[in-house]
Amino acid sequence: MIKLIWVSIKMNLEEMWSYRLNTILELFTSFVWGVSIVFGLNVLRIRGENFYLAYIAWTFFHFTANRVGIEMNYFTTIGVIERIFSSYYPVKVLILSIVSLSSVMSFIYMTVFYFAGYFSNILKNFNYMTTFLIFCFLYIFMVGLSYLFAGLYLIFKRTMSIVQLINLLLFGIGTYAAGAKNSILMKLTTYTYAIYTLVKVHSGVHISGGDIEILAFTSLIMIIVGVIFFDFSYNCARKAGTIGHM
Numbered sequence: 001m002i003k004l005i006w007v008s009i010k011m012n013l014e015e016m017w018s019y020r021l022n023t024i025l026e027l028f029t030s031f032v033w034g035v036s037i038v039f040g041l042n043v044l045r046i047r048g049e050n051f052y053l054a055y056i057a058w059t060f061f062h063f064t065a066n067r068v069g070i071e072m073n074y075f076t077t078i079g080v081i082e083r084i085f086s087s088y089y090p091v092k093v094l095i096l097s098i099v100s101l102s103s104v105m106s107f108i109y110m111t112v113f114y115f116a117g118y119f120s121n122i123l124k125n126f127n128y129m130t131t132f133l134i135f136c137f138l139y140i141f142m143v144g145l146s147y148l149f150a151g152l153y154l155i156f157k158r159t160m161s162i163v164q165l166i167n168l169l170l171f172g173i174g175t176y177a178a179g180a181k182n183s184i185l186m187k188l189t190t191y192t193y194a195i196y197t198l199v200k201v202h203s204g205v206h207i208s209g210g211d212i213e214i215l216a217f218t219s220l221i222m223i224i225v226g227v228i229f230f231d232f233s234y235n236c237a238r239k240a241g242t243i244g245h246m
Contacts, residue, residue: 048122049122049123049124049202050178050179050199051175051178051179052117052122052123053123053178053195053198053199053202054174054175054177054178054195054198055113055174056110056113056114056117057135057138057174057191057194057195057198058170058171058174059106059109059110059113060106060109060110060135060138060139060142061142061145061167061170061191062167063105063106063109064103064106064139064142064143064146065142065143065145065146065149066163066167068095068146068149068150091230091234092147092227092230092231095146095147095150095230096143096146103139106139107135107139110131110132110135111128111132114128114131115128123202124202125201125202125203125204127201127202130201130207131198131201133207134194134197134198134201134207134215135194137190137194137215137216137219138190138191138194138215138219140190140219140220140222140223141189141190141191141194141218141219141222141223143223143226144219144221144222144223144224144225144226144227145222145226146226147223147226147227147229147230148225148226148229148230149163150230150233151226151229151230151232151233151234152233154230154233154234154236154237155233155236155237170191173191173192174191174192174195176192177191177192177193177195177196177199178195178196178199180196187214187218188218189218189222190215190218190219190222193211193214193215193218194215197211197215
């Protein structure tokens with residue numbers, strides 16, 4: 001399992017290097033888009049720093065869980081999805097390897113966005129190590145969400161509209177979490193509480209043991225829900241013989 005994931009990460013790094021101009025332009029475009037919104041919010045006297053932290057989290061989703069639906073659709077289009085799912089490795093490990101294809105890029109983007117935000121004076125306080133820890137919990141949440149997306153794909157096949165809807169939903173609730181006070185709603189998902197905690201940390205408040213417990217618990221719940229739903233979806237698709245169908 002570890003070997004498969006490492007091969008996937010290595011392939012991702014080689015792809016990034018082979019198409020480095022596209023990688024740089026993709027990163028630069030995403031950064032400019034986020035910064036443009038931040039500057040607009042600052043003009044409106046709305047604190048852009050909070051939104052920028054939410055934007056980094058949303059971009060992190062875009063390069064992890066969001067990619068699973070795209071990859072599943074691609075594998076089916078070229079006719080290899082059944083071959084992949086019939087390989088030696090367990091199906092859940094294969095889904096994890098798909099996520100790992102983008103995991104390196106997502107952490108690199110997060111790091112670049114964070115440092116660029118600090119040096120451009122969007123982020124006033126520098127606390128990268130705590131931010132990295134929070135994003136590790138967020139990554140676990142994204143893996144669980146990836147299993148959920150993969151399960152939806154096995155049942156409904158054409159799910160890009162659902163993925164895009166969740167994409168917009170996370171953008172909206174992430175922005176809300178960046179400006180909201182602590183509430184029970186913030187603690188329902190790792191995504192919202194991670195953004196809330198990021199804002200708190202960059203406001204000069206230290207992360208507490210309670211914050212870690214909430215992030216760990218909610219990310220664990222997402223993994224469990226995602227895996228259970230994927231197993232159910234995979235068994236249904238296998239019995240129906242529709243894994244490779246469009």
